Amino acid sequence: MSVTRQLEAVRRTLPEGVRLVAVSKTHPLEAIGEAYAAGQRHFGESRPQELLAKYEALPRDIRWHMIGHLQTNKVRLIAPFVSLIESVDSARLAETIQREAARCGRTIDVLLELHVAREASKTGWQADELDAYVRSGAFGRMDAVRVRGVMGIASHTEEEAVVRRDFEALREAFERLRPAFGEAFDTLSMGMSDDYRLAVTCGSTSVRVGSLIFGERSYR
Numbered sequence: 001m002s003v004t005r006q007l008e009a010v011r012r013t014l015p016e017g018v019r020l021v022a023v024s025k026t027h028p029l030e031a032i033g034e035a036y037a038a039g040q041r042h043f044g045e046s047r048p049q050e051l052l053a054k055y056e057a058l059p060r061d062i063r064w065h066m067i068g069h070l071q072t073n074k075v076r077l078i079a080p081f082v083s084l085i086e087s088v089d090s091a092r093l094a095e096t097i098q099r100e101a102a103r104c105g106r107t108i109d110v111l112l113e114l115h116v117a118r119e120a121s122k123t124g125w126q127a128d129e130l131d132a133y134v135r136s137g138a139f140g141r142m143d144a145v146r147v148r149g150v151m152g153i154a155s156h157t158e159e160e161a162v163v164r165r166d167f168e169a170l171r172e173a174f175e176r177l178r179p180a181f182g183e184a185f186d187t188l189s190m191g192m193s194d195d196y197r198l199a200v201t202c203g204s205t206s207v208r209v210g211s212l213i214f215g216e217r218s219y220r
């Protein structure tokens, strides 16, 4: 099936108000161009170098989301143009984004990535360490970082109850943290190709769908 048809099939399953981020990592410019022609504007990538190359080659009104683990020394590559960094998983990374955003004279929107899955390999804050960092007031001192919400990845399992539990934990964290940030804190990013429909029923406002739109790829 074509990218356009797959994209439209996914869109049909999303309620109004839920944003679709098309995860285009590993996929060529032509595939992204096809989705763009079908009206898609939000795209997700997980490697800074690849994100930069695609940004340079494609239309400027694309909204690029950084969704993969981001090393602090790579922030500078994407700071001038990235639309949303979804994978802020440490104080050091948040502080680096603050510095680089200020250097470019921008405010960068970010999500706080929370670790909820059972797998040890998944990145993200532990809930208690994130709560403590938020309580410290550190984000209040970052004038070039705007915290927009929470992102997370559910356990990779067929067991729906486990995946649901992970999504509910993300939703709870989102509600718990919201009063600390106010109005702009409006994004709960959860759900991928295999689980986005369940994520939406658990309150997701932004889903990150890759293989269902673009087909299989060589890395996760």
Ligand SMILES: *Cc1c(COP(=O)(O)O)cnc(C)c1O
Pocket (backbone or CB within 6 Å): 023, 025, 046, 067, 068, 153, 191, 192, 193, 194, 208, 209, 210, 211, 212, 220
């Ligand atoms: C790759 C990736 C996705 C998309 O995964 P699919 O299963 O292809 O939909 C979503 N979120 C993150 C953080 C990813 O790294």
